[in-house]
Amino acid sequence: MSSYSAKMESPMSIDTVAAPARILVVDDDPVTRFLVIGALEQAGFYVEQAENGRQALTACERIDFDLITLDVMMPELDGFATCVELRQRPRGVQVPILMMTGLDDYESINQAFKAGATDFITKPINFVLLEYRVRYLLRTSAAMVSLYDSERRLATAQRIARLGYWDWSHDQEFLHLSREVCEMLGLDPQAPEVPFQVILKCVHEKDRKILDQWFEEIWQGGQARAISHRLVDASGGLRYVQQQIEVVLDVSGRPDRLYGTLQDVTDLRQAEERIWQLAFTDSLTQLPNRELFKDRLDTALKLARRHGRQLALLFLDLDNFKRINDTLGHNVGDHLLQATAERLKLSIRANDSVARNPMEEQDESIARLGGDEFTVLLPEIQRSEDAANIAERIQERLSQPLALDGHEIIVTPSIGIAVFPQDGETSEALLKSADMAMYSAKRQGRNLYRFYNAALNEAAHKRLTMETQLRRAIERNELSLYYQPQLDLPSGRICGVEALARWTNELLGTVPPLEFIPLAEETGLIIPIGEWVLRTACRQAKAWGCGIDPMRMAVNISVLQFVQPGFTGLVAQILGETGLEPAALELEITESLLMKDPEGALRTLRALKNLGVQLAIDDFGTGYSSLSRLKQLPLDRLKIDKGFVCEVDSQPNDAAIATAVIAMAESMGLRVIAEGVESEAQFQFFKAKHCDEIQGYYLSWPLPAAEITTMLQKRFAPHDEGE
């Protein structure tokens, strides 16, 4: 047996490249072998020989032959058995085997093909024919290998792309599915002919109708466009797929056959969903964010416009959320927002036939715009009252006590309602109107809902103008201080004044403190304004102190000023700058300030007391300070709120409260001043009750410094003059 070094060679190149095809000639008859080898070598092939089946098998282990000629009748291992053996070896699976036999009966031919032969040729051999038969077999084999390769590549590409194909003939009930499609649908790849109804069952129930219609339209001659839908796989998992289609028409131009591809795009879809989620949902509550909500609102507005319907927008803000966040920490704050989102969903989901929400995903009608601001869209309402009903339901659910991280929290919402079309025609306008209505609810006492009305818009404009003007009030020198005297009842002498801020603006005229002080507090402008007031009042007190007996200058301090970390330092600095005796300055704080952060308030009050200033509780009786708490504070004075004073001579309750405050203060070693005393009767009441001091119109209006100076020089109030 001759041998040569085995060299791999592509079967495709057999006729075209220099390297000849390798052929193994297996025959026990030396003459036949000699003749066959001669004919093949002459035809340009490279030939190896084997005398029997065993030698042939051994040769095939070393070399990849391009073709084998195999004699049938051989001792030991005949051609049929050799052929069977060869086909079982990796190198023999695809090689073309040409059986050579003298037996041309049907039985032998049948047996040769059963054993795995590619073709056969009968003896005596026609050597001219042999060469062409061999060439033909080599070409066919090369084509087969190439086909097999491309099929394998295609299958690999399909597997990587998660792509399968199908085809469906017009006259058939069955679709023919590729292996990949069968696998995607969870069907048996061995039975690729599948009725359409079976395929439809694998589709997500919400997408079945649309897919059915898609096919229907295509069969009717409609446009062959792509479609995306969901499948439910064998394990019940959701898969997203995309189908592309090509239609083959018959001679009359009607669809005859459909070729389609089905691609599993679940990973892509999930990645897209994740990106979408990051862009359009709020990561804390998983609710839609502002952008998505605006988009939904725009869509709902289009529909409402088209169908002439009303739509309502609820704008909701949690009362005191900031306080909870600041005092109990951001974790509790976050949990509160999550709980609010859940409660809102439940409030909207409750089966309400009046304000039914037709959106596919109901939760998409609720959004968190940021902070503690939520919105609810009611895309279809019959009457405004429907929105009010929902608002009430939200209020009721949200006001239920909530156990969060070991704290029991009660939080209430303020809700503003705007209705399309009357309160705004665009999403921006509606959001603005609902926001204004929410603010109105907050101002009116919280835990309320309010509808938008045009007056709110006017008020908001006015407020904006006022805010813009107030920001420049100090630099434009528009602020001034008025002073209202305070009378010491036992001596009948003026013992102090309260400094009250006044603002006159060229656009707005004189703006009452009850309007601009709350605005200054909301916007934070109270910090620079308060500082200006404190400095001006101290400077004035010092100026008066030069010609007038020393007396007290009371200055109102708002909560925001008081909680500033450097507040005590600022007071000390202003006292130092102006040279005012600390004891001549009284700071008036409100009870609400004590409730916000009692420990912090106590620390600041002690620090202020250490400076030597006097401390008074303003509007006393309107808050809920406990007596035990009050006792711990370094206070000098309580100011009985005007609310109890104005009817003290006619309302027994007010008289009782005023009397009790005076007695209580005395027992605690505090002085009491009644503010808002307007009449002789009220004046006499407090005098009779041994109240220490009074303040009010009865004595004097608040006046500019120049006008009040004479009164202060005399130290007597007009009514008491000469007493």
Ligand SMILES: Nc1nc2c(ncn2[C@@H]2O[C@H](COP(=O)(O)O[C@H]3[C@@H](O)[C@H](n4cnc5c(=O)[nH]c(N)nc54)O[C@@H]3COP(=O)(O)O)[C@@H](O)[C@H]2O)c(=O)[nH]1
């Ligand atoms: N943080 C600051 N708050 C200030 C400052 N200046 C004023 N204010 C607060 O604004 C509210 C309204 O103040 P105003 O309109 O000046 O009203 C004061 C008095 O004019 C009024 N008053 C006085 N006597 C009477 C009376 O006999 N009857 C009656 N109905 N009202 C009267 O009371 C206001 C003073 O109240 P109070 O401060 O509680 O003693 C008001 O809450 C001011 O505190 C500022 O610079 N900073």
